Structure formats: C-alpha cells, structure tokens
Amino acid sequence: MATFISVIIPTHNRPDLLDEAISSVVDQTLSDWEIIVVDDFSNPCVSPEQLQEKFGPKIRVLQHSSSMGGAAAKNTGIKAASGKYIAFLDDDDLYAPTYLEKAVSTLQKHPEINTLFMSVAWFGPNSKWTHESYTDAMNKILADLAGTQVTETLLEFDADRLFKALLKRVPMAFQRPVAAREQVMQIGLYQEDCLLWDCDWALRAALNGQCGLVTEGLYLQRSAGQGYSSQPRRRVDHSLSNLEIKKQLIKRNVRPDLAKLIRLNYIQSAQDLSWEYINQNQGLLAIRTMLTSFRYGIHFLQIKFLAHAIYSWGLSLRSKEQK
Incomplete structure (x- = not known):
C-alpha cells in the first residue's frame, strides 16, 4: 500500500538541524508517513543506517553525487515519493505536531482544494523582526485576495486573484505547499535553475486549480541568519x-x-x-x-x-x- 503522505527533506551539511527536522515529523499526530531525505552532496554524506537507527525504518535517504541545489533535491524526492500526498520540510525548519494531520484532513474534507498552503510561525534569534515583516506581507496579500472563510482556520481563494496577488509578492506561507502527488506532477517539478524556485512553483500552482490556506502557523520556520539564499x-x-x-x-x-x-x-x-x-x-x-x-x-x-x-x-x- 502507498504511504499516506511523503515528507521530502532536502539537506546539505546540516546534520544536527536535520535530526531536529526529522524528530518533528516522527512526533506528528498523524503516523502514516514516509520521510525522504535527499542529501545534496553533504560532507560527510548522510548515513541511512544512522538515521534509521535513531528514528525508525520509515526513512529513506537518496544521495546526489554532486551538489545540485534545493530545487533539484525536492524534485528527486518528488520522483521517489510513494505517498498519496506530498509535503516538504527544509532541513533547518520544524513541523508543529498537528501539521500533517491538519493538512491531510483539510484536503480530504475539501476536495475542491487542489493545493493547500500552510501558514508559518517563526522561531530563533531573529524571529521578532522576521515575524513583523512576514505579518506585514501576509496582511497585504490577504487584503488583495479577500478569500472565502471556509472554516475558522481555512481560507479559499479565487484562482485569478491569487495569481495576480502572488505576482506582487509571495510570502513564506505560499511557499509551503501540501498537495496530492497527482496535483504536484500536474503543476510540474521545481525549476532547478531558478533561485526563487518556491515562488515560481506557487505562481504555477495558482494557474492549476483551486488553492487554500491554513491560517494556523503550523510550519515552524527558523530565523537565525542560516539561510543560504536570504543574505x-x-x-x-x-x-x-x-x-x-x-x-x-x-x-x-x-x-x-x-x-x-x-x-x-x-x-x-x-x-x-x-x-x-x-x-x-x-x-x-x-x-x-x-x-x-x-x-x-x-x-x-x-x-x-x-x-x-x-x-x-x-x-x-x-x-x-x-x-
């Protein structure tokens, strides 16, 4: 039987943070998952045996023979995924315990939603000013969108309005998707030669069906100046x-x-x-x-x-x- 949800974790030279990220998946309230760690040529390379010894057998490790970047790592994971749904987790971030349960139950209860975006909460030494900047960006885009309040924590958007709003800005919440594997493949793989690959994918998602947003900050984003592309x-x-x-x-x-x-x-x-x-x-x-x-x-x-x-x-x- 296919795993219910595949969590793809690209990683490069962050062994301690990777362990934290994996632990947050292991601790999920929804237990039917697989983790696909895509090692983008770490030195030393990620050991599948060590990860399975620490966290159990539901972890696979795929290795790149050279560093190809985060978008390529996500694509490697997508191609290998066996889950009905696909989610992504950066190796320096965490899931809140109910992240997967909330995402899957929302997609099941609302089949009209093709791509579900997940709101972000920030932690780490730089989280205060990052949160303020993120909140400002989210307030602006949500004002443009005037989404439909489906439940207390779920918004649905008109596809055209979402696309037009994302052309102006793509806040972090709209870079954190969960979707059925078929939907991910319909939108297409991440553009490997694009620095802002998550923004590009979000725009293409808005052109490919109905999108929703979980307004609870269940994706826990680290803000400690460690990002490769945020300098x-x-x-x-x-x-x-x-x-x-x-x-x-x-x-x-x-x-x-x-x-x-x-x-x-x-x-x-x-x-x-x-x-x-x-x-x-x-x-x-x-x-x-x-x-x-x-x-x-x-x-x-x-x-x-x-x-x-x-x-x-x-x-x-x-x-x-x-x-």
Missing part, C-alpha cells in the same frame, strides 16, 4: 530570478489578460532591479535592464528610470575620471 548580498540575485520567472510566465500559454498583467509586472520588477543596480553604482547594468524591459511595453516610469540610470552612470564615470 542581503543576494538581493540582486533575487531580483534577477524574479525577472526570469516573469519572463517564463510570459512564454506560457496564459490568457491574454493575464499575459498583459505579467508584462506590466515584468516592467515593474525591472525597475526594482534597476534601482538595486543604481544603489550599487552599477549604472550601465541599470541601463541595460531598463532597455530590455521595453520589449514588454512602454510606460512613463520606464523612461524616467532609464533617464535616472543614465544620469547615475554618468556620475559614476565622472567620479572615476576625477580619481
């Missing part, structure tokens, strides 16, 4: 990935009204990236970014940003000449 120096990388996501969405066969909206959002994202370049005294890159955005439409703000980028580049050149 301040990655802001330009994040902006570039955001642009690439929008570019790929434009290439998809979406309705004309959605395609127009994505193009406008691409232009706005290009302006954000241009501003990052200007702040880093990289005026030429800011100019190139804005010139590229004219492929997707022409708006007054583009011209204004382009002029600002040219001016900033000129100042930078003049400063270099004076030195």
Whole structure:
C-alpha cells in the first residue's frame, strides 16, 4: 500500500538541524508517513543506517553525487515519493505536531482544494523582526485576495486573484505547499535553475486549480541568519530570478489578460532591479535592464528610470575620471 503522505527533506551539511527536522515529523499526530531525505552532496554524506537507527525504518535517504541545489533535491524526492500526498520540510525548519494531520484532513474534507498552503510561525534569534515583516506581507496579500472563510482556520481563494496577488509578492506561507502527488506532477517539478524556485512553483500552482490556506502557523520556520539564499548580498540575485520567472510566465500559454498583467509586472520588477543596480553604482547594468524591459511595453516610469540610470552612470564615470 502507498504511504499516506511523503515528507521530502532536502539537506546539505546540516546534520544536527536535520535530526531536529526529522524528530518533528516522527512526533506528528498523524503516523502514516514516509520521510525522504535527499542529501545534496553533504560532507560527510548522510548515513541511512544512522538515521534509521535513531528514528525508525520509515526513512529513506537518496544521495546526489554532486551538489545540485534545493530545487533539484525536492524534485528527486518528488520522483521517489510513494505517498498519496506530498509535503516538504527544509532541513533547518520544524513541523508543529498537528501539521500533517491538519493538512491531510483539510484536503480530504475539501476536495475542491487542489493545493493547500500552510501558514508559518517563526522561531530563533531573529524571529521578532522576521515575524513583523512576514505579518506585514501576509496582511497585504490577504487584503488583495479577500478569500472565502471556509472554516475558522481555512481560507479559499479565487484562482485569478491569487495569481495576480502572488505576482506582487509571495510570502513564506505560499511557499509551503501540501498537495496530492497527482496535483504536484500536474503543476510540474521545481525549476532547478531558478533561485526563487518556491515562488515560481506557487505562481504555477495558482494557474492549476483551486488553492487554500491554513491560517494556523503550523510550519515552524527558523530565523537565525542560516539561510543560504536570504543574505542581503543576494538581493540582486533575487531580483534577477524574479525577472526570469516573469519572463517564463510570459512564454506560457496564459490568457491574454493575464499575459498583459505579467508584462506590466515584468516592467515593474525591472525597475526594482534597476534601482538595486543604481544603489550599487552599477549604472550601465541599470541601463541595460531598463532597455530590455521595453520589449514588454512602454510606460512613463520606464523612461524616467532609464533617464535616472543614465544620469547615475554618468556620475559614476565622472567620479572615476576625477580619481
């Protein structure tokens, strides 16, 4: 018989945190699960024997022969999963004890929901300011969505409104999905060359059926500055990935009204990236970014940003000449 739910845990060089993550699954109120640990070329590698000795036989370990990244690790787990449902857990995070029970029971009681997102609670030394930022982002997106309150802890969303809202921002709750395996495969695997792979997947999920949100913070997210992609120096990388996501969405066969909206959002994202370049005294890159955005439409703000980028580049050149 297929395991009821497969929990996929990608990991890389975090043995102690991995043990904590696995323990939070073992302690779930729902017991019909399997854990698939995908070791993304840790050094030393994760030992299946040691994990099974600590936590029991319902753990499998799959090994990457080179480091391929978190998206590839999730895909390896998806392909190997035997569960009716699939959930994900980062190796530095935890599940609240009722996480799996709540997710599965919600999907069973509400078959109209294809993808269920799970709200987040933060812990760790940086949790206070992270929680404040997350709460602000969630309040904004929930105001845009005006979701239907199905139960005290469950919201359902109009698919178009969700997609449009996620184009502006993808708060962490919408990066924590649980869905039937068939639904995951219909949405498609994670994009392995995309830094913001969870955001990209959430947008595609919104284009593939009804989505819901459990409003209880049952996914426990660690905030201790340990994230690989959350460092301040990655802001330009994040902006570039955001642009690439929008570019790929434009290439998809979406309705004309959605395609127009994505193009406008691409232009706005290009302006954000241009501003990052200007702040880093990289005026030429800011100019190139804005010139590229004219492929997707022409708006007054583009011209204004382009002029600002040219001016900033000129100042930078003049400063270099004076030195």
